[in-house]
Amino acid sequence: MTPPTTPLMAAVAGPVPAGDPGTHTGTHTGTPLGRARSCLPRAVFLLPAGIAMLAGLDAALMLLGLAAPVSTRRLPDVHGMLMVLGFVGTLVSLERAVALHRRAGFLAPALLGAGGLLLLSPLSLTVARTALLLGAAALVGVYIPLWRRQRDDAVLIQALGAVLAAGAATLWLGGVAMPSLLPWLAGFIVLTIAGERLELARLALGPSAGRTLVLLSCAVMAGVAASLLFPAPGTVLLGVALMALVGWLGPHDVARRTIRTTGLTRFMAAGMLSGYVWLAVAAAIWLLGGPALSGARYDAVVHAVFLGFAISMIMAHAPVILPAVLRRPLPYHPLLLVPLVLLHLSLALRLWVGDALGVPAAWQVGGVLNIVALLLFVVLAAHSSMRRSRSS
Numbered sequence: 010m011t012p013p014t015t016p017l018m019a020a021v022a023g024p025v026p027a028g029d030p031g032t033h034t035g036t037h038t039g040t041p042l043g044r045a046r047s048c049l050p051r052a053v054f055l056l057p058a059g060i061a062m063l064a065g066l067d068a069a070l071m072l073l074g075l076a077a078p079v080s081t082r083r084l085p086d087v088h089g090m091l092m093v094l095g096f097v098g099t100l101v102s103l104e105r106a107v108a109l110h111r112r113a114g115f116l117a118p119a120l121l122g123a124g125g126l127l128l129l130s131p132l133s134l135t136v137a138r139t140a141l142l143l144g145a146a147a148l149v150g151v152y153i154p155l156w157r158r159q160r161d162d163a164v165l166i167q168a169l170g171a172v173l174a175a176g177a178a179t180l181w182l183g184g185v186a187m188p189s190l191l192p193w194l195a196g197f198i199v200l201t202i203a204g205e206r207l208e209l210a211r212l213a214l215g216p217s218a219g220r221t222l223v224l225l226s227c228a229v230m231a232g233v234a235a236s237l238l239f240p241a242p243g244t245v246l247l248g249v250a251l252m253a254l255v256g257w258l259g260p261h262d263v264a265r266r267t268i269r270t271t272g273l274t275r276f277m278a279a280g281m282l283s284g285y286v287w288l289a290v291a292a293a294i295w296l297l298g299g300p301a302l303s304g305a306r307y308d309a310v311v312h313a314v315f316l317g318f319a320i321s322m323i324m325a326h327a328p329v330i331l332p333a334v335l336r337r338p339l340p341y342h343p344l345l346l347v348p349l350v351l352l353h354l355s356l357a358l359r360l361w362v363g364d365a366l367g368v369p370a371a372w373q374v375g376g377v378l379n380i381v382a383l384l385l386f387v388v389l390a391a392h393s394s395m396r397r398s399r400s401s
Contacts, residue, residue, distance in 0.1 A: 057095070061129075068088035094194075106151060123144070125141075176233075210263040232247030265278075276349070280326075339390055
């Protein structure tokens with residue numbers, strides 16, 4: 010049977026043609042006016058995600074001990090949830106809603122986006138936490154019809170990731186501290202991307218890839234749960250499971266071969282392979298040192314997973330996801346390599362010199378350059394998209 014089609018499947022055959030965005034969602038309207046009208050409602054869901062990202066980066070400056078454009082007492086405390094569920098969670102749920110192609114599916118990005126905005130409001134944190142929990146639950150609900158449509162291993166793996174997101178939101182609503190939620194949020198990101206990679210590289214991974222990744226994903230979930238109940242051995246188990254997952258997925262991914270090509274394909278491969286390296290770093294820290302609840306080890310795990318792995322994967326797939334989800338072209342330009350390279354170099358400075366060697370100045374400089382890399386990518390991507398749209 011044919012696996013479910015998603016925007017990421019476009020990369021199997023190469024970049025999405027600039028003149029044919031959206032063909033992979035089955036909702037192409039065929040006219041510029043129709044594309045503009047259908048693009049607008051989807052773009053609205055990106056607005057709260059963008060605000061959550063900017064607020065999260067502002068909070069990052071505060072956590073680095075530097076001056077920030079906006080300074081509030083709450084921002085540093087909600088930095089993690091802003092970036093993971095408010096920003097990345099909204100992007101993931103929007104892509105899934107487009108794949109589902111039902112209006113009800115857009116409830117998930119709406120609630121997660123609203124939850125991110127509520128984190129910035131003067132309302133009680135309980136209100137924002139409840140909205141994020143409802144959004145994560147709605148994301149789990151999106152996978153039910155996707156699973157009924159096609160009982161595919163990739164959908165199951167992503168659904169398991171959504172369950173971890175809902176678990177993290179539930180625990181946060183119950184008062185569990187953010188450091189203890191780190192494995193849950195990391196599991197959400199890792200399993201979501203692992204499922205997407207299975208969809209994309211199914212042929213290269215082999216016929217038994219789905220079964221293998223499901224078993225590895227279950228091991229990750231077991232490690233996440235154990236890290237909360239039995240922190241010391243549970244975190245080591247999680248490190249083992251993540252190391253096994255990245256150790257199997259990385260060498261089998263088609264990116265290992267497409268890195269030898271040129272243009273967009275090579276750019277995507279570079280982003281994906283670099284992301285696997287940072288995930289292995291985080292897994293090694295947990296495996297060798299156990300729980301990372303504060304200090305340099307906590308900083309290293311957080312940013313290895315959510316910057317080195319997650320943001321690198323987002324950058325790698327943006328030229329495919331944006332045209333498929335929003336029906337706006339994002340042609341590849343070599344300049345996109347600049348923020349990708351800057352992200353990984355600055356992360357190495359932050360984690361190696363700053364965290365591992367204990368040099369505060371390197372930690373701060375690396376953190377600032379992390380922010381610059383992400384903002385630069387957004388600016389370049391927006392400029393490239395608008396420029397192609399005007400020329401079209």
